[in-house]
Amino acid sequence: MPKTPDYFAGKTIIITGAASGIGRATALIFAREGANVVCADIDEAGVKATAQQVNAKYGNKLGNTGNKALALNIDVTRRAAVGDMVQLAIDGFGSVQFLFNSAGAAIRRSKFLDIDDALMDKTFDLNVKGTLYGMQAVLPHMLANKFGVIVNMGSMSHRRGGAGSSVHYAAAKGAVVTMTMGVAREFATQGIRCMSISPGPIRTPFQDSAQSSPELLQRFLDDVPMKRFGKAEEIGELVLFMCSDACEFMTADTVYVNGGGGWR
Numbered sequence: 001m002p003k004t005p006d007y008f009a010g011k012t013i014i015i016t017g018a019a020s021g022i023g024r025a026t027a028l029i030f031a032r033e034g035a036n037v038v039c040a041d042i043d044e045a046g047v048k049a050t051a052q053q054v055n056a057k058y059g060n061k062l063g064n065t066g067n068k069a070l071a072l073n074i075d076v077t078r079r080a081a082v083g084d085m086v087q088l089a090i091d092g093f094g095s096v097q098f099l100f101n102s103a104g105a106a107i108r109r110s111k112f113l114d115i116d117d118a119l120m121d122k123t124f125d126l127n128v129k130g131t132l133y134g135m136q137a138v139l140p141h142m143l144a145n146k147f148g149v150i151v152n153m154g155s156m157s158h159r160r161g162g163a164g165s166s167v168h169y170a171a172a173k174g175a176v177v178t179m180t181m182g183v184a185r186e187f188a189t190q191g192i193r194c195m196s197i198s199p200g201p202i203r204t205p206f207q208d209s210a211q212s213s214p215e216l217l218q219r220f221l222d223d224v225p226m227k228r229f230g231k232a233e234e235i236g237e238l239v240l241f242m243c244s245d246a247c248e249f250m251t252a253d254t255v256y257v258n259g260g261g262g263w264r
């Protein structure tokens with residue numbers, strides 16, 4: 001956890017994909033630590049519900065009399081909307097220290113030979129361009145402040161290739177991991193850190209929709225030595241650690257979180 005007590009108090013994180021799963025869990029964890037949370041998602045009702053949960057639970061802690069969470073209905077595949085997201089966050093809370101790009105999906109399962117242009121484009125628009133837009137929108141502000149931490153969402157699948165069901169998604173997450181490394185190195189001397197997380201199966205609506213059959217569910221579990229799914233909160237706590245001042249030498253790499261399930 002942070003070296004400095006109350007490290008996150010008064011600081012602000014933008015979280016995309018905050019209406020559900022890992023994004024929502026991370027919003028609640030950062031608010032618990034005293035951070036302001038800008039929750040962005042294409043799911044308007046879901047993102048409002050996240051912000052309401054945060055404000056109901058943490059709105060008045062640490063002397064903060066106003067709301068700690070802002071809900072923004074944003075489609076991360078639209079560059080202009082992502083620019084608005086960052087501006088609204090700055091307008092709302094004064095400055096932004098952290099960005100967690102959690103919005104992402106496999107769109108649908110497909111055998112490799114059936115991946116068409118539409119599926120490839122949608123998958124890259126959401127996972128790759130959505131992440132690119134977020135970083136490009138927030139970096140000028142972070143560079144001006146000489147401080148910022150960006151955490152992007154990869155996946156174990158980028159090491160395994162997604163054979164038989166999601167090569168399109170695995171390739172997109174590979175691009176996210178690579179782009180993260182490039183951004184980290186380009187801005188490493190300017191107060192910016194940029195990292196990614198590559199989880200194995202985490203129990204969220206994403207996994208539920210991926211579990212199209214009991215056989216697939218079993219295959220996921222067979223691959224995890226701990227024989228269980230990860231929890232969204234286990235990823236959220238890691239995002240908190242990565243954004244904290246506990247290990248500021250850490251940048252560029254992806255962190256694998258998978259209950260012992262490696263790649264073969």
Ligand SMILES: NC(=O)c1ccc[n+]([C@@H]2O[C@H](COP(=O)([O-])OP(=O)(O)OC[C@H]3O[C@@H](n4cnc5c(N)ncnc54)[C@H](O)[C@@H]3O)[C@@H](O)[C@H]2O)c1
Nearest residue numbers: 017019020021022041042075076103104155201202204206
């Ligand atoms: N759950 C897993 O097993 C797992 C494993 C590895 C990686 N991931 C990655 O973790 C991230 C979070 O996944 P999750 O499990 O919390 O899934 P989730 O489905 O619960 O949440 C994803 C969120 O992204 C939002 N979203 C989708 N398209 C969007 C868009 N265009 N603009 C803004 N928001 C959009 C959705 O509305 C949803 O709220 C994703 O990037 C996913 O690929 C998940």
